Amino acid sequence: MKVLIMIKKIIPSLLIIAGIMAFIFVACAPERREEATDLLSDKMIADDMEMSDQAVGEMITSVPNPVEMSVLLQRSDVVYSQELLNPTSNISNYNTNFERAINLGVYGTDLVYMNIYDRTVATLSYLRNVRNLAEDLRIGQFFDYETLNRLSESSRNVDSVLYITNRGFDSMTQYLINQGRSSIAVLIAYGTWIESIHIATNVQTMPPNKDLIHQRIGEQKIVLDNILLLLSNYRDDPRFDELFLDLLDLKKEFDKVTIQYIYAEPEVKEVNGARVVVDNSRSEVHITEEIIEGIAQQVEYIRNKIVE
Amino acid sequence: MIMINKIFYTLVLTALMTFIYTFEVKAQCGDELTDVCHAKLGNARFIRSFPVQHTERSAGSPRVYKFEVILNRGTTYRIFSCNDKTKPGKVIISLYRGEQLIATTYDINTERHFPHIEYPVGMSGRYHLHFYFEEDKEGCAVGMLSIVN
Numbered sequence: 013m014k015v016l017i018m019i020k021k022i023i024p025s026l027l028i029i030a031g032i033m034a035f036i037f038v039a040c041a042p043e044r045r046e047e048a049t050d051l052l053s054d055k056m057i058a059d060d061m062e063m064s065d066q067a068v069g070e071m072i073t074s075v076p077n078p079v080e081m082s083v084l085l086q087r088s089d090v091v092y093s094q095e096l097l098n099p100t101s102n103i104s105n106y107n108t109n110f111e112r113a114i115n116l117g118v119y120g121t122d123l124v125y126m127n128i129y130d131r132t133v134a135t136l137s138y139l140r141n142v143r144n145l146a147e148d149l150r151i152g153q154f155f156d157y158e159t160l161n162r163l164s165e166s167s168r169n170v171d172s173v174l175y176i177t178n179r180g181f182d183s184m185t186q187y188l189i190n191q192g193r194s195s196i197a198v199l200i201a202y203g204t205w206i207e208s209i210h211i212a213t214n215v216q217t218m219p220p221n222k223d224l225i226h227q228r229i230g231e232q233k234i235v236l237d238n239i240l241l242l243l244s245n246y247r248d249d250p251r252f253d254e255l256f257l258d259l260l261d262l263k264k265e266f267d268k269v270t271i272q273y274i275y276a277e278p279e280v281k282e283v284n285g286a287r288v289v290v291d292n293s294r295s296e297v298h299i300t301e302e303i304i305e306g307i308a309q310q311v312e313y314i315r316n317k318i319v320e
Numbered sequence: 321m322i323m324i325n326k327i328f329y330t331l332v333l334t335a336l337m338t339f340i341y342t343f344e345v346k347a348q349c350g351d352e353l354t355d356v357c358h359a360k361l362g363n364a365r366f367i368r369s370f371p372v373q374h375t376e377r378s379a380g381s382p383r384v385y386k387f388e389v390i391l392n393r394g395t396t397y398r399i400f401s402c403n404d405k406t407k408p409g410k411v412i413i414s415l416y417r418g419e420q421l422i423a424t425t426y427d428i429n430t431e432r433h434f435p436h437i438e439y440p441v442g443m444s445g446r447y448h449l450h451f452y453f454e455e456d457k458e459g460c461a462v463g464m465l466s467i468v469n
Contacts, residue, residue, distance in 0.1 A: 069387075070386050070387055070388060071388050073368060073370070073387040073388060073389055074388040074389055074390050074446065076390055077367045077368055079365065079366075079367055079467075080367065080392065080395070080467065083365070083467070171365070174365070174366065175358055175366045178366055178367070178368070178369075179351065179354055179358075179366075179369060182354075182368060182369045183350075183351065186371060224394070227393075228392065231390075231392060231393075231444045234390055234444070234445060234446060235390055238388070238390075238446075271444070273443060273445070274443075275443075278420075278422050278423075280422075280423050282434075283438070285434065285435060286434055286435055286436045286437070286438055287423050287424075287425065287434045287436070287437045287438070288437075288438045288439075289415075289422055289423050289437065289438065289439045289440070290440075291422075291439065291440060291441055291442035291443060292442065293417075293442050293443040294393075294442050294443055295393055295442070295443040295444045295445060297444070
């Protein structure tokens with residue numbers, strides 16, 4: 013009985029402490045834009061999943077990092093085009109976690125593209141958008157905005173900026189999967205990839221590097237199959253189903269691309285203490301201007317839907 | 321009252337210790353290790369990190385952590401890893417194309433570890449990175465996929 017009375021005495025103190033903690037938490041939280049109008053954030057879609065979160069985690073790493081495409085464009089002497097990027101003002105259109113996750117990927121790709129082209133100083137508003145969207149999705153802790161903001165003052169820091177940006181996206185993905193929020197990780201990857209293809213199919217290319225870029229676009233056929241598989245997990249949600257069906261239309265265009273594989277045993281040599289592989293296998297991509305045009309049109313259709 | 325106070329402070333202390341411990345583990349095995357690994361990039365450009373945390377198991381075959389990557393023809397990739405030195409486990413990376421082993425950072429015959437795999441890709445496509453810890457010991461590591469400039 014005595015114990016019960018004591019507990020009753022302690023409860024108000026505990027409630028006061030909890031209240032103070034909650035107040036501090038809310039007061040210290042960064043300013044939020046409009047609250048999300050959907051409930052995507054947690055395990056809403058997880059019930060009927062065909063792939064486990066672990067399986068999603070193993071496959072999502074196959075969605076290419078936008079660094080690879082941007083480096084290829086830059087090395088191919090492709091001229092930088094700011095007008096291809098998603099205007100930062102569009103962020104006010106993204107009011108659901110679904111839209112925010114996709115466009116976090118889109119802005120992330122834009123950020124990488126700008127940095128590869130040494131437009132580091134101009135990235136501030138894109139950095140801010142990535143931070144805001146990440147915070148809205150409760151993964152802002154993985155995006156080191158302060159450091160990036162400081163480093164972006166000079167284009168000499170481009171490698172560090174790219175590293176911190178990519179590390180942040182890797183950590184976000186890992187965290188989301190560990191937390192059972194893999195649907196959001198898949199949406200971010202989807203946005204990242206669509207924006208990358210959008211840029212690659214719209215830049216002005218000149219021979220001989222034009223073929224190299226077209227081949228890289230053709231190789232995205234392999235990535236597309238993986239993204240379809242990842243999205244198929246969540247098709248119970250009509251919004252995911254729509255993304256899936258749009259990608260099926262894109263697949264019709266990619267199916268016109270043929271990739272020929274010639275297999276041969278690899279050799280492994282030791283060079284300066286490391287293992288260096290001599291790949292004797294080859295792949296050859298067969299893609300025409302018409303196929304590129306078809307892919308570009310469907311990507312444009314999808315991209316307009318997701319950024320507007 | 322003394323007893324209740326004791327319980328209360330024990331709970332607070334336990335919560336505090338858990339909080340501190342969580343952050344300590346993260347500090348050794350998370351971004352800090354990735355940063356250490358990033359410093360070893362040399363003339364390569366960072367593409368992706370693969371953090372792997374492994375707890376030693378009493379039975380069964382060693383756990384393999386798998387990740388799929390798409391590698392592109394005409395690009396030279398460098399794959400390497402860093403281990404958390406406070407843990408006994410040392411990670412081994414193997415690169416597969418389908419079922420075919422392309423290269424590994426460990427030579428089972430000579431029991432020798434190699435610092436990295438360098439792979440100028442001739443065939444674009446799906447590859448798998450397999451991570452496992454030598455003798456299945458407890459460990460924490462970060463794998464790095466980078467492109468050679």
